[in-house]
Amino acid sequence: MKEFIPISKAHKTPKRSLTNRKPLILLSKDSSNAMMGDVVIAMLPLLVMACYFYGTRPLMVALWSVAACKLADSVCCLIARHKLMLGDLSPMVTGLVIAMLLPASVPYYIPVAAGLFAILVVKQPFGGTGNNLFNPAAAGFAFAAVCWPQTIFRYPQPMERMEAAGPVTVRLLEGSAYTLKLGGIPSIDWQELLLGNFAGPMGATHILVMATCLIFLLARKTADWRIPLGFISVAAVFSFFFARIPTSPLNSIYFELFSGSVIFTAIYMVTDPVTAPKTGWGRFVYGGLAGLLTMLFRYYGGFEQGGMFAVLVCNALSFSLDRCFISAKESVRRVYGELVNAKK
């Protein structure tokens, strides 16, 4: 046993030596920044796949959007005199999500513009990390989609290498979601569809990789299982009953879910904890609503992908969902208590 230090020495100046902040040994092990880090980790495999398919250009796209987001975020924190946290990973997540949804052949100013829009219009005016009402990534990508639809929705063929710098010379194709929108059946066989080996967004086509990442996120409790479950199930049911292409309903599910960015939306955009509801049932309904709206936007919307718009609309609804579920629970408890009292 070590020698005793008289505690009086320790408390010559109590206020400085003693704090009222709990030591971490009494608190939970993981931190909120670590949760963001999980999402970043879960997105790195997609980036690797994109680099494998398209060369180094996807890396540059991701770097540009992440840099734009991070820079804008830090500058806004300085202006608003928040505590500037350079280690904050949430702008990085925003930038990565935007990059993953873009085609690899996109000119660099588009990810930069989308990232700036996401941070300067959607995130920081509403209070920055943790306070934003809308998913910044979804809004940024929606902005890009509205501004440059021809560029955003024309994808290069995989295995066609592109230089990081210099003009893009490869041939650009329409995505499979566009084929569906026209009512045609995309001519992609199923392994390629699962592996993401077809023209599409650079990060959002690798179904198997994303499934693995989803398992990782669920295991780390970073993503709530209810949201992707509700999203995918409702989307599947919708495309089962209202097939817009002349195939068997199961084929319709298969193509609708795996083309475009439905799965990516379900895993990375809807599960954003900041903008999702907090109550369990609220999350379930939120996911289902997002799935339904996504399919509706894809069917009737002006663009071939509707995930980002659907996410925006659902973000606007999440607070109301929570409120109504909480008040419902409260009223149920009150009625139950009255019944118990009546019994006594």
Added chain:
Amino acid sequence: MSSSTQKNNLFHRFDGVLWGNPVLALGLGVPFAVIATVSMRSAAVLAAAMLCTAVPVFLVASLCARYIPQWLRAVVYSLVSAAALIPLRALLFSLFPAVFDTLGVYYALMALNPAVMIPALSHRVTGEKPGFALLNALCYSLGFALVLFGIALIREPVGSGTIWGHPVEIPFQLAPAQYPFFGFILLGYFAAVYQFLERLFVLVARKRGRFLKNSKKSRREEEKIPDSGSQKEQKKKLTWFKRNQEEQAEEQTGHNDTEGITKKQLDK
């Protein structure tokens, strides 16, 4: 406080230009500021329409509002402004006809412009002297026009690469600058900047007010506000709410913007 002090206060005579701007401060006339500001010309048309609706409506409100039952005032004002819009349309159509295609129904909707209706229906001008009403009409139209021109000055070059119809060289073009959502976002940023400047002004005015404490003018002001003392007490009583909450807020979420801005201002 009564509107008499408003008139005596020189600062509040010219209300509506910047201070109490109808669009940025009161949120009136948002549709026109958002949708119809795709070009400087349309902004000019709307500004002219605002002027020539505000003048007669405010005059009517100041002169013969007391002869009209309250529930009928809105009807009368809207009809007056609609009537005032028709000759103006003929005039402006001869100047720039193309604008009215982009404006669509919004020119006709100026008849119900809230930036005119709400002040006219409130006690701002009702029963005041016509001179004051006229001044208000001018100020409100000026403020309205400022905002419209400000937004159009960004949207027209970015959207269509022109300013007042003349093509200009700008590095990039963004067709969506003509879309409604872009107008909303621009308006939001304008309003934010407005609020920021407002706060700066208030802080400066406070410092000056401290110097003027025992001058005649400020004493007159204090007489006009009967309950200032009780207000002070109320504020004192409420401080105990503040303290803990502030501390907690500082500790929990690291936002210490309050101190930041304040100190900066007071050092000035």
Added chain:
Amino acid sequence: MDFFMDFILLAMTAITLENAIFTRALGIGKTVFTVHRGRQILVYGGMVTVITMLSSMAGYWMTGLMTSLGWASSYRSIIYLVGMAAIYAACHFAIGLLPKRISSRANGYLSLATFNCAVLGSVMLSAMQSYSFAQYMGFGFGTGVGFTAAYWLVVEGHKRTELSTLPRAFRGFPAMVLYIGIMSLAFYGLSGHQLPL
């Protein structure tokens, strides 16, 4: 049956594709930024819906009248306003029949709900599209309902922002306008093209 289908179709269009607030910014007035209680929103939106429907029905008739006599088309805004004023007066007296406590409050909303850009706008827009009577009605009804829903959404967003620490410059009005802007971006994704004004 066609009547019904037209009605439903135009109502859905006016609620979603051509939402009054999110796509055309119609009806964003003082109340949207100041009236934030559920019941008030419901009352106000209900009034707007009823009056929009009535006035677009009247608008159909008045449009036919105007086309019949050509000179009137340049005065159409005044003519529509007269029709709205008549409906307003009718509603005013109808509300006057209610008990005093309710009527005194309701009349406060009524004039704002009537002389509102959304009402006149829906009439004039449907006149521009040269709709049928059912479509007039459907468009009016949908405009009112869409206005109410959008108004409710905006107020929900405002309540949510009260639970989070915004930068002070953005508190209140600017945050709400940005909120509407982002929602209108989402709704633009639904239509995909710029609407006729």
Added chain:
Amino acid sequence: MISILRRGIKPEQKKEPALNRDIQVFTENVAISRLIPETKDIDSISPEKIIEIARIAEIADELDGKPLWEKLESSRGKASGVAADALDDEPYLSSRLVLILQRREDVASGLRLCGKALGVEADKQFAAVFHSLIAFSTKIPDGEDMRIRRLNGKYPIDLAEREKGERSGVLYIGAGAMVHLHRAVFEMRRQTTAFVTLAGDCVSAPFNAELPLGMPLKRALEFCGLSEEPTYICTNGSLTASPVLDPESAFVEVDTKAILAFHRYDHAQPAPCIGCGRCMEVCPQQLPVFYLYQASLHKQLSLLRRMGYERCYGCGACTYACPSHLDLVPMLRQGKELVSAGLPEDLIQQSRETQEQPEPAQEAEAPEEVNAAGTPPSEVPEPVTVEDVKEPVGAVPTPESAGGEQEPVPAVPEEVGGEEAEEIAAMRETQFGREVLSTAENPEPEETEQPPNKDIDRDQMKKRSKKRQSEKKQSPEKGERAASETSPRASQKDVESAAGAARTRKAPARKDAPSGGAKATPKKAAARPVSSRKAAPKAPVKRPSRGTQAKEKQEVKKP
């Protein structure tokens, strides 16, 4: 079975070192009370006698600090069962469990006494221990003398069981109180000690001790020998922790269960809440903790009321689970105080705006300035249109919305709420004045402890003593800070009188009183908690003298 389904957390319990060592007694003074009649065996005394003895011996239940006799009296005949509460479910905390292990016969006889006093037959008497804690080496046998009920489940099992007991009529009494009752009845001893766990990762040899009441935590920590300088000291468990900032003027109270000292340098740096909702997943009461937190942070009282704020009993589960390391419990308690203080909405709004003002003193200069500064136009449009909003002329909408948040600030003081706030503030005023008087004028702690009106109960008194400690801590410039830091501790015990707690506590925070701080001498402070226990209603006359004797005895006999 249900307890497994219950929400909660599973923190790792670090009890073994303290449990495996036997209880050390740091006081020899045995306060024999002449008033207690001699009794040999349990059959020879009547229930009334037991309660009377508990009252004379001033035994307090360490669960909530309430006097034992009150609890017995109140639930006498009604109770369907009685339990010796040894559910030490918080990490490091083992002061009651160790009693079951080492003072088993005392606890058993105390339990029998309580059962007799309550009229509960023997098979309804049991001792509750946390099963998953006993999973390690020592098993507590379920003997003839005392039935042991092993409860298992997630963390907030103690509070949850007590709440369930209130509904089902099972009275939970701390094991320490049982031991004290046994001593009082059979050894005629008054309660002058408390069983406390001394642990924490800078306590080199954690152990359980029996410490005299009123001993400064500083000395208590000196006994246990620190390997490092502690950077964080808390009492009463680690999850429902109440941090101590000045261990010289914090004392061992009747409800002190543990004194924990840590020398961690990685203290929680609160990050912005990202709304992950884990706090809501772990809340045993299934409260929407996230929204309660935000609402009380931004003073949205209507939302607080709608979301069942009052059911939070302050187990630190949400704080433990929060990945942003926010200390949620004090904020929830603050929201509760805000609501129970009952100030009207508009005043809250006003204070909210005041909070955003640079200098609250200058608020009342000119209304337009008050309006224009930072208040969003949606609420108070702008000086000019203040009238537009206020006067419901014709078209101007919402007669009732004109009354509420939309009302311009200068018009607020005429509201009905004005007087309410005034009288609340007045109450606070008088209490604060009384405190200052008592501390300033009469040097003897006994007189200071005389309650101005007899009906102020024991918790109130305890809070006042604590308040005085907090006063002592105040240097004039740091005044509010200290008060706000001790505020969690002060209202740790009871949630019913949170408002009263708030007033008594906030009083010094409003005017930080260096005078009160200067006058209070450490001797008086040391004596206070002991003497504060004289404040129990009934027989306040003979207390002071005996109190002084007991106190001096302790002062002398302390090693």
